[in-house]
Amino acid sequence: MSALLKKHLAWLAPVLIALWVAGSLRAPKRADGADIAGFAALPVLHEGRVKPLDTVARSSLLALRGKQTIPVRGRTVGAAEWLLDMNARPGVADTYEVFGIDSPDVLGAAGLGPTDRRRFSMKELQPGLPELGSQAEQADAVPARERSRFQVAILGLNSRFMTYRGLQNSLAPGDTADYPGEIAAYAKVLGPGIKALHAHRTGAGIDRKALSALGGYFRRYQYMAESAPFRALPPRDGDPADAWENAGEGLIEGMQTGEIHPHVAVFAGLLDAWKRGDAKAFNAGLGEYRRWLADHAPKAARAAVAEVLFNRAQPFYAGMVIYVLALLLGFAAWLVWPETLRLTAFRLMALAWGIHTAGLAFRIILQGRPPVTNLYSSAVFVGWASVGLGLELERRFRNGLGTVVGALIGFVTLIIAHHLAAQGDSMEMMRAVLDSNFWLATHVVTITIGYAATYLAGVLAIAYILRGTLTRSLDEAQAAALSGMVYGIVAFALFFSFIGTVLGGIWADQSWGRFWGWDPKENGALLIVLWMAVILHARNRYVSDRVIMVMAVFGNVITSLSWFGVNMLGIGLHSYGFMDRAFLWLSVFVASQLAVMGLGLMPLHRWRSRLPGEPGPSPFLPER
Amino acid sequence: MQTSMKRTLEALGSLKLAVVGMVLLMLLVGACTLAQVRLGIYGAVAVYIRTFLVWVRVPGTALSVPVFPGGGFVGLLLIVNMTASLVTRWSAGRLKPGLALTHIGVILLLAGEFQTAFRAHESSLSIEVGQTLDYTEATRRTELAIEEGKAPAAHGTKAEATPAGKPLATISERDLARGGELALPGLPVSLKVLRFLRNGHLVMQKEAAAGAIVVTAGSGRKLTVVELPAATSDDEPETPVAYVEAVAGGKSLGVWLVSPVLGPQVLEAGGRKLALSMHPERVWMPFTLTLKHFSHDVYPGTDIPRNFSSLVRLVDAERHEDRDVLIWMNHPLRYRGLTFYQASYGKGDTLSVLQVVRNPGWILPYLSCLIVTVGMAWHFLLRLAAARRDP
Known part of the structure; x- marks a missing residue:
């Protein structure tokens, strides 16, 4: 049994999980058929x-x-x-x-x-x-x-x-007992009410009864119109495309034109059927309205259907769960069945990355925007880019590290995104100054790739330090391979974060005439660039691999402060949203990184893995 | 090359110095960012970045001592370091082209920032629909202008149909701060600055406090000034105030209190009517702009701005230009060395605020970005290819 599982796990697990994800796309069946x-x-x-x-x-x-x-x-x-x-x-x-x-x-x-x-x-x-x-x-x-x-x-x-x-109060008055009845009663007082209003304005006498009947409805619907957060009534034929109205506005419209917005009745019918528990009537009304939408607002109707599928699939949530699985299997591979579990973990991560990519692509198409438009999507994208790099590392080195590190970053960034999503719709409209697909696609994407790479380098360095200090598993060859990976990724991070930062300056020059304003977000980006450059320059001659790893871990701290910390300063042109609880988590994260750095700074003879000795006691050695 | 010179260049261009310079810059940038909460961006940049030394006041004294190299110092250090390194590597024949390009690009970037610090000038243009202006206003400097005295226009009405025209004389903020008597060439008076406050609050007072300067003329009589600390945030306005005494033929004509909030005040001397007014320093343009229309769109059902745009008429008699220009987000107007950006708006969408920048070296970062990108890509791709060939 165990041998059988071992033989087939590497393809069975990804297939089963893919089926589970595909299953979530189907709408759940209801007993009442509504x-x-x-x-x-x-x-x-x-x-x-x-x-x-x-x-x-x-x-x-x-x-x-x-x-x-x-x-x-x-x-x-x-x-x-x-x-x-x-x-x-x-x-x-x-x-x-x-x-x-x-x-x-x-x-x-x-x-x-x-x-x-x-x-x-x-x-x-x-x-x-x-x-x-x-x-x-x-x-x-x-x-x-x-x-x-x-x-x-x-x-x-x-x-x-x-x-x-x-x-x-968005589809019906919150306290109505019989909505269709109320609309009928309202329609009855409309005619006399409008006449009385007209007579009052032209000085032809006051019909108090008709006026006060209308006034009562007006106050009621005015409250609805002002408090409804969304507009459910689509534009009628001939209206401009953005002339949506909410139910309150549609009802009040009757007082201006004599006719209540026709879709008010559609929703009234649906709500009434639902209230009576009449699934058949509900479905019939809904079907008729959706056919009308398909004819008159086909684009909106199609996009809405697609977005519901996206909501139901929750690709980033599914991705998050699979990344955890991959991560755990990646760890397990260091203990048992090394090759089988390493391959399974790698394939699971690839599957999760595919789902992650599909979700990202869906957002790009739906919004008509490059992938990063706000803090939420930056977290999704940092995760995506890190996992992509992790897959490439794993493909090349085949030692399980790329999977573990990639899956870890994918999981953490998607958790962050999950919590940021609680702040509201993550596809909000772009403020005028940010409304530029060109700059969003160049500056924002490059700099976010830079963030992803600094994290990847940092997490690889953590793996080096933890394995080296706490286990005996880090040998000389592995240490050299890890240090090579970190060097390559730091170079990659410097390249992207430098270009991203300067492009940001150029965007700023284009939009408010200032290439560099020493704004907190700009400074944060500059700190990342400088730190990556410091690592590369220090690595050349003076500093041992161990210290380079400690420096790469500090890159995690700087990147996190730049990414989230500056939003907590609450100043500057780039600040988008203040987060209280995030501050606590950021502090915990920074503390954990400092702890790992402290561990890494222990002299090599106290590490549990035996690495070749360093050429001197001080990190700054005489130049050769 | 002499060995001593070679050795000096090697020391100046060493990697160690590069690392030290970059770490110093990181510390400055970090300190500047944190200090922005307290000092505002402008103040923090002045203390840490746009300075050669960071000064700290010794507690309890008026004495300031330098405690850390400032942005200017570190910037120069890095430029010298990179240049020296390029020279030594080149003369030793081991300069890699990718790295050379990268560092030349970074030197350009730093040079661009020095250039901006010394030569760029920012001001703003607040213009109402129908108004024509031929000057912009400096964001953080004030001036005292002496103009031909007209019947004072009703305070608060700013929309003039014709441009204001240059004043007879101006006193810059630096001269105001220095104080003392200032001769005004061509005018029958001279002005003596008794006191100048960068930020003050005007209050009514019943009796003059002992030792205070007594205002004897103009609309500032019965007012006194409470000194306020410098503004800490960039959008917090400061109100400069000055006490000035007009002197003609060795005789005092009275003491005026001038401030942007008081509007123009008339003084008579030698049979001429002159108007004193304090306002943000004006930068005169050789052409005029008239705001024809301002529009401000939001996304339906929200307050999220979708676009702002200002339609202005540009008239330049010298160069025979007379045309309409549309200025909107990310689409500035560049004309005669000035760049006008849509920055803000007000007064129920009838006032448009344009940011005006003169930056002769604006092209440097663009060049630098290009050069560094090519340089780094060259270097890293070569390394990657080498690593693939022999892993």
């Missing part, structure tokens, strides 16, 4: 981009509770279904536990303590709302930099309440 997947694929306009409802629902749910699904009484409610319930059955949606609250102080203020739970429903929070509101008001009066942890947390919760309320 076409939730079709509903999820409806295009809407959100934050300046047409995207499927699915993306809006997932990114909102991620921001509210930190996960894209909700467990409800033994089953899992997906994001799109949750958004449907929010509008069709707000009373039911209010019982879903969607508010993640970690701060015990906030729990106390909301009157929820003492409990071990961390996720709560709107219904549970309802009694505490007045107190939370007044706390938020107090916190809001404090300047952002001086707020306490509690105040930051309370404001965060408050903004999630606003998101929640907005979502609940």
Whole structure:
């Protein structure tokens, strides 16, 4: 059995995992037959981009509770279904536990303590709302930099309440008992109301009853129009392509033109059918609307369907999981079945890289942009480039190191990306100054490849130091091979980070007339370039391999500070988003790197692996 | 070559010195980045980078001592190091072409930064729709201008249809800071600067404090000044203030308080009406720009800016140019050595702010980038090929 497994593992494992990934592309079957997947694929306009409802629902749910699904009484409610319930059955949606609250102080203020739970429903929070509101008001009066942890947390919760309320009013009024009935009643008062309004304006008398009937609806729909975060009603024939409206606007339109936006009724019908549990009517209405979309907004409809597939496959998540597997197998290969496990790990990493590449390609096509447009995508791309280099190293050296190092960086960067994704849709629109595909493709991509290479060199150096100091497995030949790899990658990193940095300067010269402004992000990039150059110049003659490795590990510290640290300074033209928790993780990372460096600085005779002695006690030797 | 000279060149061009220089530069860049939280980018760059030495004030005294080489020093050190190294390697016949190109490119890059520090000039142009201007305003320097006194225009209305025209005389910020009496050629008065503050706050006061300078003329009577520390962030405005005394024929005409927030103030001397006004230092252009239209688009349903653009009329009588120009993000106007970039906007999209840069050496980084790219690619590809041939 064991021999059989050993013989076939190297192809069996990748195939099985590929099948698992392919399986996730299929929409889950529902017992009631309702076409939730079709509903999820409806295009809407959100934050300046047409995207499927699915993306809006997932990114909102991620921001509210930190996960894209909700467990409800033994089953899992997906994001799109949750958004449907929010509008069709707000009373039911209010019982879903969607508010993640970690701060015990906030729990106390909301009157929820003492409990071990961390996720709560709107219904549970309802009694505490007045107190939370007044706390938020107090916190809001404090300047952002001086707020306490509690105040930051309370404001965060408050903004999630606003998101929640907005979502609940995005397709239908949040408190309507019978939406189609309400629309019919509204349509009835529209005619007399408009007439009365006209009469009032021209001074031909006041019909108070008709006016106040209309006024009541106006206030109601005005609230919806202002709070809805996305626009679900597509442009009608003849409208400009970006003339999307939200349900509130579509309803108010009736008061201006006498006719309610036709798609208001479409959504009202869908929501009503869902509320009544009539899957057949729901599917029929949905089918009709999707046929209309396919005829009248084919591009938006097709892109939305593709994006839903992308959301469902979660290629970067799948990639992350497979990288971990590859990493563990790579480690195991040093203990048992060295050749089989090394090959399996390598193939798994190649598979994960293929999925990673597909995800990246999909984003590029969907957005019409080069791969790196924000912090999130820079993490995805750094991982991609590192793993690519790792694959090449493994292909060439076949010693398992390329796999372990590549899979490790791939895994870590995708975890970082996963956490950054919780900040909202990762394909947001580009600000005017950044809106240049040419520079995004040249400067940003080159410099990100530079980041990837510095990490790869740094992690290889960690492997050298840890194996050398903690195990007896590092022999002279391996040490020489590793040091050659590190040298090559440092040269590669210097090349790309130098060009990327200077291209950034040239972009700055093009857009605000200043080649170099000593902005924190620019300085960070310059530090990476300088450090890589220092390593190359030091390696020439003076410094032993061991010290070069320690220096390469320090490259990890500098690159991380440049990549994330400068965003935490909160100044400069490049700062994009402040992250609190990230600061903690960054500190932990830097500390770990310093520890490895300390280990590497131990004199060679205390290392467990026996390496040839160094030619002198000091790293700076006399020039020959 | 004499051995002593050779030895000196070898020492200057040594790898050790290169490593030391680069590490020093890293320390400076790191310190400059961290100091930006406290000093703002402009201040931090002045302290660490655009200086030959980093000075620190001894606590409790007015004495400053140099504690570290500054950006200028380290930059020169690296230029000398690379040049010396190129020369020694070349004369020894072991200069590799890829490395030579790379280092020549880096020398150019550093030279470009020195050039920028000494010769580049940045200013800004805030222009309203319909307004015509023939000057730009320096971002961080002020000046006191003496103009022909007109009936003072209502304060705050800036949109003039015709260009302002040069003043009769100006006093630069450096002269203001130096103080003392300044003769104004061609004018019947001279001005004596009693006190100048780079950043102050004007407050009403009922009685003059003992020992304070008493303002006797103009709109600054009843006002006093509280000195403020220098601004720490780059978008925090500073308000310069000066007390000046006008003297004609050895006789004082009064003491004026001048500041950009007070607007022009009239003084009469020798039968002439003159206007004193303090404003950002003006840089006069030999042509005029008129803002015809400003547009500002956002992505639908968001506040995320999609594009800003300014449509301006460029009129240059000397060179017979009279044409429309569209300035937008990443598409500046380059004209007569000046480059105009779309930088900002205001007043409900009727005001456009252009950044104006004069940088005669702007081409250097472009050249350098090209040369270094070729050089490094050459060198590394050769090494890679060698490693493949004999691993």
